[in-house]
Amino acid sequence: MNTDRRALLKLTAGLLLSPLARGQASFPEPPVLKSRDGLLQVRLKAAPTPVTVAGREARLWTYGGSFPGPTLRVRPGDTVRLELENLLPESTNLHWHGLPISPKVDDPFLEIPAKETWSYAFTVPRDLAGTFWYHPHLHGRVAPQLFAGLAGAIVVESPVDGIPELREAEEHLLVLKDLELASGRPAAHTPMDWINGKEGNLLLVNGASRPTLRASKATLRLRLLNASNARYYRLQLEGHPLYLIASDGGFLEEPYEVPELLLAPGERAEVLVRFQKEGAFRLLALPYDRGVHMMGGMERMGHGGMSMGTSQRPQTLLTLVAPPRPKPLPLPKALAKLPALSPNQARVTRRITFTEDMMAGKFFINGRTFDHLRVDFQGRAGDLEVWEVDNQGDMDHPFHLHTHPFQVLSVNGKPLPYRALKDVVNLKAKEVVRLLVPLRNLPGKTVFHCHIVEHEDRGMMGILEVS
Secondary structure (H helix, E strand, C coil), rough: CCCHHHHHHHHCCCCCCCHCCCCCCCCCCEEEEEEEEEEEEEEEEEEEEEEEECCCEEEEECCCCCCCEEEECCCCCCEEEEEEEEECHHHHHHHHCCCCCCCCCCCCCCCCCCCEEEEEEECCCCCCCEEEEEEEECCCCHHHHHHHHCCEEEECCHHHHHHHHHHHCCEEEEEEEEECCCCEEEECCCCCHHHHHHCCEEECCCCEEECEECCCCEEEEEEEEEEECCCCCEECCEEEEEEEEEEEEEEEEEEEEEECEEEEECCCEEEEECCCCCEEEEEEEEECCCCEECCCCCCEEEECCCCHHHHHCCCCEEECCCCCCCCCCCCCCCCCCCCCCHHCCEEEEEEEEEEEEEECCCEEECCCCCCCCCCEECCCCCCEEEEEEEECCCEEEEEEECCCCCCECCCCCCCCCCCCCCCCECCCCCCEEEECCCCEEEEEEEEEHHHHHHHHCCCCEEEECCC
């Protein structure tokens, strides 16, 4: 590498703390790597790293030396050039989760050996905005690598961010991730972890346990990312509703008020919080039954976390402190206009079934486990398709499709109360979800799978090839 290029990489990959990351020391936010003049150029190291977690010294696997990894902040039309240097003791790769970019770049079949470097380059789509993320996607090793700490957020800014109701709000990123340590290192997977999906006993926000965020404004915009392997977050803010303004693929058409919000693994959301009074208010993770199983007879056991002693009661993720005499901003009247797609325009209807063999510890799509040599579905760029996803298992399974964002038509025959672009949708046991999938002009092989990543590693994944 020549001296000028090395200097540029050092400059652009420095930990650029934006105004969003400054503020209260008690509330950490990941360092921000922001594009300049239409370019984000970064050299990112994936490496074992000493960190402090919940007051304990630990050695995690990180991107760029931080836990979570640096936030990549870009604009539509920007060029991203990222060199991933693998300093891990095993092979890895990188998934640009939620970005509709070429599968030749976002390649889940790529393997970057230890001590090797791979260069990624792409242009951020001009119609894109929202909260996305990056994480490993090497089949068979996704779960251990993600649990060890390899994850970071991607923020794609939008002209909609400039409307007064959003521009004047105080923005924060919340990366929700659980962890379990054993002798200062991420705990190894047990046989039951591979069946249920691994959950940790530490619930962390931006790598911190129960931090406090002291707001300077009465309206907060929170970008939420569930970067956990298998944990669901059923979120509720004491004394306040949440106003959903964006989902996985970007803005809704207008804010939608919810008393609580469920985030499945891999899922993102953006919400507004409007303080009406002074005080401290806890953001809670409420109990959630996703249908995990116990050893022995493999009977179904509802609990929302690894530790049965604590999972049956709400757990504090974060405390928000309102400013003095708060006067919140009005809600935006309109956000984005989503394409009005109709299933009547669809050329193909596909059926995907999720099933499980708990005793064998295997997970299936349409009765088969993943085979990287087999193409499960073939589609044509530009076509509109309907996908019917049927969870015939006894556990929740969050469905994730790479490359091609979709709209949810219905859940068990009932339409959603709002339209949104998604790339992750949860299916409870015995639930059927109908999706409207416009295939982008992004030819190549991509994948769809359960985003409880242990299930993905154990076979619950298929291949879609678009020509």
